[in-house]
Amino acid sequence: MSLPVIAITVGDPSGVGPEIAVKAARDPHVVGACRPVIYGPHTPEELAAFPAGEVSPASAHAAYAAIVSATNDARAGKVAGIATGPINKEALSKAGYPWKGHTDLLAHLCGVPKVAMMFWSDRLRVVLATVHIPLSEVPAALTTESLLETIRLTAASMPRFGFAAPSLGVAGLNPHAGEHGLLGHEDQDQLMPAVWRAREEGIDVRGPFPADTLFVRASRGEFDAVIACYHDQGLIPVKLLAFGRAVNVTLGLPIVRTSVDHGTALDLAADAGRAATADAGSLVAALDLAVALSSRA
Secondary structure, three states, rough: OOOEEEEEEEOOOOOOHHHHHHHHHHHHHHHHHHEEEEOOOOOOOHHHOOOOOOOOOOHHHHHHHHHHHHHHHHHHHOOOOEOOOOOOOOHHHOOOOOOOHHHHHHHHHHHHOEEEEEEOOOOOOOOOOOOOOOHHHHHHHOOHHHHHHHHHHHHHHHHHHHOOOOOOOEEEOOHHHHHOOOOOHHHHHHHHHHHHHHHHHOOEEEEOOOHHHHHHHHHHHOOEEEEEEEEHHHHHHHHHHHHHOOOOEEEOOOOOEOOOOOOOOOOHHHHOOOOOOOOHHHHHHHHHHHHHHHHOO
């Protein structure tokens, strides 16, 4: 059998993305599992055009072009999936792009209305109900309908990860999941109705549960995935357990897209002018998962 072709986008060329892309593409494990193809500037000659370790609109433009090219090739069937390097949200904004990151950009490029960000690891899998918004805006954004859509999307996506009948847990927004309204009303008024409606549709989902114990329960195998209310609530536990080996996956796309679990590390890229010190482990894990997911399409 021929190996699947997997695109690697370098992310922001002012960060560590090009370095880890080259390392991952040469990794013997990766080469044995797929044919990696790098999209975006990654040779010393190409990288000389971008400032190392700085927030740069020029770097954002290069990152965007690589993502668009790889996405187009994935949609055309020229590559079996995409593993993306980290991009810089501030640079994207300074370059005039309206997207906060890969997730909403890829949804736009693929023309899909609903996507979700999942962080996958062996011990814990977390899906975010809200992503890159200020914490003060989370309660208003976390409506019954939006949470129900995330639960449905998660349940529909999990079989591709090997969970034919997934068990899902929903994390509470407030301490103690609101303590029956004593510590906040959102859990009772917004989250609980979404869980009830999903259960009526036959989805195995429970909650909302206090977040301080739910992630422990899930890491011990009680739940196949946790739906977290906001960015840091979900990412702190998964990165604590598996940082550098966790994989960011976009659910709801018509293509396979995985990514690293870290940012551009501009400070690391600036040291000694991109000294080769960045760990490519998360990108290798992302490529591994992209290969697995592409075989289950």
